[in-house]
Amino acid sequence: MSIDKPIFRFAVFLGCLLLASPWLPQWAMFMITIAGANGMVVLGLMLFLRAGLVSFGQALYFCVGAYATGLMTQMFKFTDIFVLLISAGVMSGVLAYILGFLLAKYRAIFFGLLSLAFSMILYGLLAKTEALGSTDGFNIPAITILGWLPPQPLVRVTILAVTFAVMLLCLTFVNGLLRSPRGLLLTAIRDNEIRTEYMGASAQRTIHLIYVIAGVLAGLGGALAAVAVGHIDPAMAFWTTSGEFIFITILGGIGSVLAPFLGSMVFGVIHTVAFANSPNTWQMMIGLALIAVILLLPDGLWSLVSRMKKARA
Amino acid sequence: MVLKKTVYSLLGTLLTSATFLAQAQAPAPAEIKIGVVTFLSGPAASPFGVPARNAAELMIEKFNAGAVPAPYNQKGIGGAPIKMVLIDESGTSTSVVTEYRNLVQREKVDLVVGYISSGNCLAVAPVAEELKTITMLFDCGTPRIFEEGKKDYVFRASNHATADSVGAALYLKSIKPNIKNYGGINQNYAWGQDSWKDFDGAMKVLFPQSKVTTSQMPKLFAGQYNAEISALMSSKSDVVHTSFWSGDLEAFILQSVPRGLYKSSTVVLTTGETAMYRLASKIPDGTVIGARGPYGVLAPKSALNDWYRENFTDRYNTPPNYAAYQMTHSLMAVKLAWEKAQAANNGARPTAEQVAAAMRGMSYEGPGGVHKFALGNGHQAVSETAYGRTKMVKGQMTIVDVKRFPAEQVMPPEGIKSEDWIAKGFKK
């Protein structure tokens, strides 16, 4: 698994962003953090989409990750960011592994809707657990890093830095995956599963694998979001949340592992612009944006980048 | 290279959109910007969000004109004109928090007044503390906000939900001293669950012999309640309690009235006041109606209240409901506190800390009567609450045998969680 040029550049860019953070507006930093967290989930959805699958229930793992974090802080009073991230990753990973046995058998719309059912069941369960604040959820305390509690002015930067670190790690991993024969297989499955099986490869095992990976990514995203927002509630598992993630996936495109992050950044901008400029009709704005992207940029924003690349080459 | 470019251009879009937004509301030097956050879409918009928005628009206009009766007759706030920045509360708590941060850090608002959903209140409170911004929660009910740790910048200008449930129970005691059993139907989410828990607890204290027949918990916004109504009717309860609101409440009334639920049981609608104006003709006589406080039709008689009702009704040709009252109360409280702080600061613009200090423990009178920031070391206002029963008089919906319960009867004293207070039989 070696670092590709684009990822290296991206890393450099994120580094500059961090250095520039003192001069960045605070709200922008927060939006970037959230975009990063969402991007993690979308990175997983991108893997699905490569294999021709769409999950309408990925919010399930987003929420599991967030609640794993929450429970760690509530029950065991852990606040160390790494402990939280790991537990989130493990929890969602394990769940994904189990559900994967069932879901890896499904394709097309059925895959999507069954995953939707599971996320809605989790929503129901959490909504009934009054110990965890039911639908009101609960707050996440300030995080520490290896025992160090960042002072108030540094909290945001620290969380941003952690987010970037996790992002880059996952980016490199997923990129490596896509560059490996296993990555090729995703497209193969989307294109012609029969042929793929007759080549001697198992579509089901591959889908199970990316299902777990996507689950872990979503879990980490959930943990980051929980830590950044400081509050979690069952709505994180609601189908509309999944819808938002799918929107971002389409927006960014599947052309590169960087596309999800481009997508979620732009989504953040669209969202807040719509909110601020038309508080009464922001849904319409977002709907129009979605349709516009599908009609004008069927391959997502990333297609613009690749076009630019071609233009240069 | 290309990549960098895109990300830069992307950041560009972000910043430009931001600066453009910032310009959109470039603050005039002296002006005071208030962020108003309330549901403008979704089911909570029509009963709460929009009436509250209307109240905010009306009051801010009147404040700026200096047209509100004393003690609110200073122009704007302490002479400075008020500018309102309106945001929809809809969306996940993530987006709500994001938009809150944008309000404070990008729009540079001085105060935030808003939030109907308890979840959103819980999510925003710590951020308000982090950003040191006076934030007045105007409608959300959960007691947890000030019970889960001390706050310095977050306030709430009206009772929390405990008062509604306890008040309902007290009212039942006063009109039906010997209730044998009671049932309930509440939405299956935090508000519904807590309301039922508190009501159940209060009933157990006031009617030790009474039994619970059934506790229906339909999904939020389910809309179809016939099975539930059947269950309630076959349960033969003396009392049916519901904290339904919005479309759910209205649908429940529409579906249950023709089936005669109200003949067999006394139905308690803790938020009934929001629905009674539109459904006046539907709600049978003798239905117990609450307004989550001394608001709307249950507001005490006063010159200020008359002024308020008149102005609101003239403008929106519907009387203000309790959400409108709560918004108005919140705005009045911040205005008063700000002006107090400014005076103490001999006329100079006060800091958030000074405003907070001025508001802590302050008591003020609004159209809903006198409120006092008594709990949560002076951040949670308390007031009397009131319940009444419906009666048709010449085709006019009126509320009769209104009973008022002073704050100390319906709200826990400082330093004890409302749950425990109820469990201990309203004692510390």
Place this chain on the structure above:
Amino acid sequence: MSSIILNAKGLNKSFGAVTAASDIHVAVEQGACIGLIGTNGAGKTTFVNMITGYLKPDSGVIEFDGRDITDLIPRQITQLGISRSFQIPQLYNTMTALENLEMSYGVISLIAHRGSLFTRTDDIVPGYGKTIRALAEESLEKFGLSAYRDKVTRVLPGGVRKLLDIAMAMAVRPKILLLDEPTSGVSAEEKFDIMDMVMNVVRSGGTTVMFVEHDMEIVARHADRVLAFYDGSIIADGPPQQALKDPRVLKYIVGESQAASVVGEAH
């Protein structure tokens, strides 16, 4: 005397009322080249599908290298060394010819690496000594498809799609290759060149071949043994000269005149 590599014993298969295979016994010798003939619905493809695990026989046993493969799924059977081409070519239609073959060798490399996530597509494929790309190019070369290297397969002519389909089947270096109507949907002119090309690529590796074919000339030209299917059972089994002259074959499948000319030519 060469050894039996594939042995089908008493295969039966029926779909509702239709009997697609009744008591089929076939023993295939290492290195044989067998032509499967019969009218449509006679059970040729059913036979191929049962061997490659797409269909499970209602009863009977299939042995490959002395191992029972009756209950294995296509993937496992392929990994053991039986591979097939399809009546309707199963290609990756959104990809170019080259990418199609890269996919095939990608799968091989994946299996060779035991599914490791940390190999790259430009690593050497174990046991093949070349990179995926090189192998793909090579096999394009072998099947004379280099001209179509960067064409998206959806738009390619029938003959080319057939060849590509077979090339992909050959990628796994099978011990047995089953060709399901390699020349169907191919123009009369192309037929023979394609078959010749396929056969000498395939046979050069000494792979055992079974091919379903309607054109008796081609059968007679390439097959060293013919299985004639009729109504789900094998009505003739032997070298072309003899099988194609079998009265029932003539009656039900070939038709007198053609048979004469075919066999004549074969001498």
Place this chain on the structure above:
Amino acid sequence: MVVLVDGINYSAWLFLSAVGLTLIYGVMKIVNVAHGSFYAMGAYAAASVVGYWTTNGFNPYLSYLALVVAAVLAGFVVGPPIERFLLRYQYEKDEVVILLITYGLFLILEDVIKLIWGVNPYFVSEPYELLGNFEIAEMSYPNYYLLMVGLALVVGLMLLYVLNKTRFGRLLVSVIHDREISAAMGIDVGKIFVLTFGVGCSLAALAGAFTAPTISVTPGLGVEVIVLSFAVVVTGGLGSLPGVALAALIMGMVRALCVHFAPQLELFVIFSVMALVLAFRPRGLFSLAETRKI
């Protein structure tokens, strides 16, 4: 007994709400998220029409007709143009992409509805109360529910009839079976699609229209219906008419049982049933088998 009545009545409502969705999917392979918006529009249209009806003192019994008219209006004014001018050009795209387009439509329509009818609720309970009540097991039900059940039956049977007995039905079936071939055989697939989409949307609107009298017509009332009817349709097997009927019946009954005997579980009923069914019948109760020849 009571459980049975409650169950049937909820099933009828579920069926009406979901049947349009399955029709559109069966014929056009579109999972129409905007379904909920059409439901909402039906409700609002009904509110306006019936409101107008009663204020002008027309015969109240004809107001049921008005409901139908409102539904068909809502469905056919908005539906077909969307198909004709937007969806039609997307059919070569993936099912999921089209689904996302309808998701976008749903977001837009939500606000359009708000712009047209405002945020304040509408009430049109007249038709609901008009019919009086009936008694079962000393439990009083409005006859309106009989009407709903009847309507569900009528709609179901009519669809069955159209599909199996009419020429249009046969065309439809052949289109369902194979779009390309039907087109090749000279069937005007485009026309059939516009019609189907219109009918499907009208069915959604019809459900909304006939629900309107029993509820308060407020913004966002479509959202609930989307996921609910998804669950029903998928459980029944996408595109299968008997499937929807059966799934609606099962879910209605299970829910009624829950409400009467375990009210706390009501929250999970629908999706648990869905997950269970899919776990054992991956393509739902009645699945349109899709075979692939190799």
